[in-house]
Amino acid sequence: MCRVLLKDLFTHPIAQKYLNRSGVDHAIKVAEYAVQLAVKHGVNPDLAAKAGLLHDIGHYEWYTNGEWDYEKYKKNDIHAIKGAERAHKLLIRLGEDRQYAKEIALAILLHTDSYLPENSMKKTTLQQIVRLADEMDEEPYGKHHYRKISKEEAMIKIDRLDHKIYQLLTKYRESV
Numbered sequence: 437m438c439r440v441l442l443k444d445l446f447t448h449p450i451a452q453k454y455l456n457r458s459g460v461d462h463a464i465k466v467a468e469y470a471v472q473l474a475v476k477h478g479v480n481p482d483l484a485a486k487a488g489l490l491h492d493i494g495h496y497e498w499y500t501n502g503e504w505d506y507e508k509y510k511k512n513d514i515h516a517i518k519g520a521e522r523a524h525k526l527l528i529r530l531g532e533d534r535q536y537a538k539e540i541a542l543a544i545l546l547h548t549d550s551y552l553p554e555n556s557m558k559k560t561t562l563q564q565i566v567r568l569a570d571e572m573d574e575e576p577y578g579k580h581h582y583r584k585i586s587k588e589e590a591m592i593k594i595d596r597l598d599h600k601i602y603q604l605l606t607k608y609r610e611s612v
């Protein structure tokens with residue numbers, strides 16, 4: 437079976453719509469960090485990259501009178517739930533392996549526990565990696581969502597990651 441490339445995900449209109457909302461630069465950085473962490477912890481780098489890239493696609497825009505309303509966001513946000521569902525739908529549409537699609541969606545669902553009643557769930561390494569990668573790129577006041585990156589630079593980084601994952605997957609498959 438052919439691997440669904442990050443490029444296929446990244447260039448899909450649904451991903452473009454939501455990645456532009458929550459920040460393309462942040463999404464790519466988190467994918468890059470997630471791959472580094474995956475290598476370190478013996479996790480499939482392809483799943484880590486995809487979950488990292490798509491982890492914030494569930495964001496909604498919380499505005500009051502044209503201004504970003506942080507309080508409203510904190511109170512009502514369920515972006516991890518929305519993102520997990522959107523990512524799963526997109527992955528399946530592009531032909532992703534169903535078990536992989538589930539693992540990626542779960543890592544997105546659990547990349548933050550801000551919406552969960554309590555912080556007591558036991559998480560897999562992949563789920564922990566995506567959360568950590570997100571935290572590594574976070575800036576105060578959510579500034580990481582507003583950093584700019586050109587389309588050309590974004591595509592170069594995505595292609596570079598695809599190439600790296602292709603090489604890493606051979607090693608990963610030999611190790612499991």
Ligand SMILES: [Fe+2]
Nearest residue numbers: 462491492570
């Ligand atoms: Fe994030």
